[in-house]
Amino acid sequence: MSLRGKTALVGVAESDLGKVGPGFTPLDLVGQATLRALDDAGLDKSDVDGLFSASAYHHMPTLSVGEYLGIRPRYSDATSMGGSSFVSHLFHAAAAIDAGLCEVALITYGSTQRSGGGSLSYNHPGMYGLLLIVEAVRQLRGEYGVRQAHEANIALVHGNGGVLSSQVTAILARSG
Amino acid sequence: MDAYRTMNADTGESPAGVYRRYLESGKLGFQRCSGCGKAVFYPRLICPDCGGGGLVWETNSGRGTVYATTAVYRRAADPYNVVLVDLEEGFRMMSRIEGVPADSVEIGMKVAFRVAREGAVPIPVFVLQSEAP
Numbered sequence: 589m590s591l592r593g594k595t596a597l598v599g600v601a602e603s604d605l606g607k608v609g610p611g612f613t614p615l616d617l618v619g620q621a622t623l624r625a626l627d628d629a630g631l632d633k634s635d636v637d638g639l640f641s642a643s644a645y646h647h648m649p650t651l652s653v654g655e656y657l658g659i660r661p662r663y664s665d666a667t668s669m670g671g672s673s674f675v676s677h678l679f680h681a682a683a684a685i686d687a688g689l690c691e692v693a694l695i696t697y698g699s700t701q702r703s704g705g706g707s708l709s710y711n712h713p714g715m716y717g718l719l720l721i722v723e724a725v726r727q728l729r730g731e732y733g734v735r736q737a738h739e740a741n742i743a744l745v746h747g748n749g750g751v752l753s754s755q756v757t758a759i760l761a762r763s764g
Numbered sequence: 765m766d767a768y769r770t771m772n773a774d775t776g777e778s779p780a781g782v783y784r785r786y787l788e789s790g791k792l793g794f795q796r797c798s799g800c801g802k803a804v805f806y807p808r809l810i811c812p813d814c815g816g817g818g819l820v821w822e823t824n825s826g827r828g829t830v831y832a833t834t835a836v837y838r839r840a841a842d843p844y845n846v847v848l849v850d851l852e853e854g855f856r857m858m859s860r861i862e863g864v865p866a867d868s869v870e871i872g873m874k875v876a877f878r879v880a881r882e883g884a885v886p887i888p889v890f891v892l893q894s895e896a897p
Binding site: 608609610611612613615616619620622623626632633634655656657658 | 776777778779780781784808809810811812813814815817
């Protein structure tokens with residue numbers, strides 16, 4: 589049994605990208621993108637009865653997103669497997685629509701990671717771990733001017749990669 | 765005209781930013797949907813009722829009624845209180861009642877908004893209307 593040709597992508601949109609102003613939340617960006625995607629699809633929010641989301645900020649994202657958007661879905665899915673979450677959501681949504689669990693599925697994601705400091709606030713030890721070490725060393729050396737941490741003496745650097753695959757902690761201290 | 769009325773996310777300011785600025789000036793800001801007229805809280809970019817994107821800021825009377833209450837007990841400290849308050853303008857928010865023992869707060873109490881400070885951070889709290897100035 590194949591899902592090919594049984595459902596269609598009827599609207600897509602992006603939120604504002606890059607750095608957003610202070611105070612904008614990941615959910616604000618979800619709201620922005622949702623408005624635009626519904627507009628692109630020519631659908632109303634009340635048409636949506638399936639909700640799919642993953643988030644680095646919200647532990648149970650379909651609850652937070654559902655509250656923000658005022659959507660009470662018949663079917664929801666918060667499968668979280670990193671960057672491929674949304675590909676899985678596409679498959680799950682297509683299957684759910686095919687099975688009659690919902691008719692219009694909204695798949696949505698928002699992040700303010702870059703505005704929140706980018707790789708300085710959250711990191712992956714495999715790809716960017718060295719950046720954290722650089723940040724820590726410069727902080728300990730007192731080189732950072734306006735964003736210099738007050739009296740930085742000891743730095744803890746932690747990277748969180750795949751679950752049970754890469755957890756790294758390093759502690760750096762000033763000498764003398 | 766209320767100067768805050770012109771502020772919204774389209775001008776590049778976040779809903780949380782505008783809300784915070786209202787608090788700084790001693791006011792409780794909320795949004796009203798220009799499409800369906802519903803009061804919206806917490807602040808956001810899309811109406812959770814009709815899905816419209818035209819949310820307009822308003823300030824309110826600050827008068828409300830306790831919808832739900834609970835006392836949270838801590839070890840070696842007085843309990844604190846958490847409430848849901850229904851504001852006269854038609855929205856519900858989470859807060860706390862000050863000036864009353866945590867376990868004496870009751871559903872239906874008439875309360876009034878005020879800004880408390882925790883360090884530099886303005887916090888929206890409520891007191892009994894009978895004790896409000």
